[in-house]
Amino acid sequence: MGTLLATSLSSPWVTAKGVFQSGPDFIAQVFASETARPGVLWLTADIRQQAQNILDRPVGGLRVRYHIAGGKTAWILEEIGKEMPITIGVIIHQDKIEQVKILAYRESRGGEVRYPAYTAQYRGASLTQNMRLNQNIDGITGATLSVWAVNKVAALALYYHSQLDKAD
Amino acid sequence: MDIKKSIILNLRWHRRIGLSVFVVMIFLAITGFALNHSPGLNLSKINLTNGWLLSWYGVAPQKSEGYSIANNWVYGTGTEELYFNDQALGYCPPPLASVATTDQLIVALCGESLSILTPQGLLVETFNQVQGLPVNSTGLATIEQTIIVLGETEAWEFDPDLLNLNAVDDLSVLSQATILQPQSLPLAFSNGDTSGGISLETLIIDLHSGRFFGDAGVLFVDIVGLLICLLAFTGLWAWVNHQRLRKQ
Numbered sequence: 001m002g003t004l005l006a007t008s009l010s011s012p013w014v015t016a017k018g019v020f021q022s023g024p025d026f027i028a029q030v031f032a033s034e035t036a037r038p039g040v041l042w043l044t045a046d047i048r049q050q051a052q053n054i055l056d057r058p059v060g061g062l063r064v065r066y067h068i069a070g071g072k073t074a075w076i077l078e079e080i081g082k083e084m085p086i087t088i089g090v091i092i093h094q095d096k097i098e099q100v101k102i103l104a105y106r107e108s109r110g111g112e113v114r115y116p117a118y119t120a121q122y123r124g125a126s127l128t129q130n131m132r133l134n135q136n137i138d139g140i141t142g143a144t145l146s147v148w149a150v151n152k153v154a155a156l157a158l159y160y161h162s163q164l165d166k167a168d
Numbered sequence: 169m170d171i172k173k174s175i176i177l178n179l180r181w182h183r184r185i186g187l188s189v190f191v192v193m194i195f196l197a198i199t200g201f202a203l204n205h206s207p208g209l210n211l212s213k214i215n216l217t218n219g220w221l222l223s224w225y226g227v228a229p230q231k232s233e234g235y236s237i238a239n240n241w242v243y244g245t246g247t248e249e250l251y252f253n254d255q256a257l258g259y260c261p262p263p264l265a266s267v268a269t270t271d272q273l274i275v276a277l278c279g280e281s282l283s284i285l286t287p288q289g290l291l292v293e294t295f296n297q298v299q300g301l302p303v304n305s306t307g308l309a310t311i312e313q314t315i316i317v318l319g320e321t322e323a324w325e326f327d328p329d330l331l332n333l334n335a336v337d338d339l340s341v342l343s344q345a346t347i348l349q350p351q352s353l354p355l356a357f358s359n360g361d362t363s364g365g366i367s368l369e370t371l372i373i374d375l376h377s378g379r380f381f382g383d384a385g386v387l388f389v390d391i392v393g394l395l396i397c398l399l400a401f402t403g404l405w406a407w408v409n410h411q412r413l414r415k416q
Contacts, residue, residue, distance in 0.1 A: 019297065019298055022297075022298055022299075022300065023298050023299040023300060024299070024300050038330070060257065060258040060291050061291050061292060061293045062286075062290060062291070062292045063292060063293055064293070065293070065331065076298070076299065078259075078296075080259070082207070083212070085259055087296070087298045103298050104298045
């Protein structure tokens with residue numbers, strides 16, 4: 001499966017640079033049938049420390065935005081692949097990932113992570129106790145750093161979602 | 169030609185070619201090794217700002233500028249970082265177009281995002297074009313504690329709490345706006361400004377390919393490449409001849 005995915009997604013003609021969907025459009029699409037309420041998660045020292053463990057780097061910013069409706073949350077987060085940030089939308093429902101979508105990709109190579117065939121692997125993933133995804137995600141040849149970035153953001157969104165009850 | 173003469177002739181050329189490409193081959197091996205490990209060595213992050221080098225590349229050295237706010241300096245660098253004094257705050261795609269301030273916060277407009285800071289220089293959050301910042305944002309202004317995002321023909325009031333932008337209907341109010349002007353950075357900070365430099369990775373790639381010396385350099389490296397191939401063939405031929413001699 002891993003080889004198949006890697007082969008089908010690897011293409012020297014894929015540049016894949018650009019903004020594929022704006023944040024507001026992503027939120028509107030996800031919560032099409034319900035009105036989502038915007039919210040802010042303040043990054044306390046504990047949250048910041050755990051987020052740093054997930055990302056392997058210090059977290060910037062004092063707060064993170066999300067949208068929520070019917071227990072479902074939407075997060076738009078950024079993580080650097082090789083040199084440029086990838087903007088990623090993550091939908092969480094009942095502590096599991098419902099959708100991962102690459103909203104903007106700025107690197108010159110590795111944009112294959114935006115394909116639904118790749119992002120579908122995250123569906124149903126949840127967070128283990130050691131703050132990693134509980135599902136194996138097949139990599140993509142030539143896009144290793146982008147894959148790591150998406151994995152980290154997916155885990156971070158799950159962690160932030162888990163902190164909402166505590167924050168409330 | 170008998171085999172001994174063939175061996176002598178072959179070895180003579182092998183030695184000549186080897187000697188002629190020896191220095192360049194070592195150079196290409198070292199630069200190739202460096203490029204292979206460029207991400208690990210962070211070569212793309214090392215900026216060279218030597219005046220002679222910049223003029224060779226036709227890059228004009230840029231004046232280091234920033235925004236002075238209550239004895240603090242907000243500025244961007246060529247490494248795509250936003251700085252508050254000597255503190256790096258995160259991704260800020262150049263150019264740093266404008267900075268505006270209220271009593272509660274400082275807002276910096278980078279290439280495609282707004283960075284919202286506390287007056288003490290802590291990054292609160294960023295607001296980028298994917299999140300709804302207009303693509304044609306060109307600058308920032310302040311009118312009575314309200315941050316205004318300026319476009320080419322429009323302007324928007326920015327609500328930093330909700331990250332909302334509301335169009336300014338009457339653009340004549342902009343005549344009362346305060347717009348901060350960039351100033352020359354103090355030396356203590358401008359040393360860290362690497363905008364306009366050439367990365368070490370770029371320099372090594374250009375040296376490795378010969379592009380640094382123009383078309384002549386590329387041709388030279390091409391010829392060296394051919395000679396290295398020839399060196400391999402003469403080496404192989406020497407080995408074949410040696411085997412034939414042993415059989416005889």
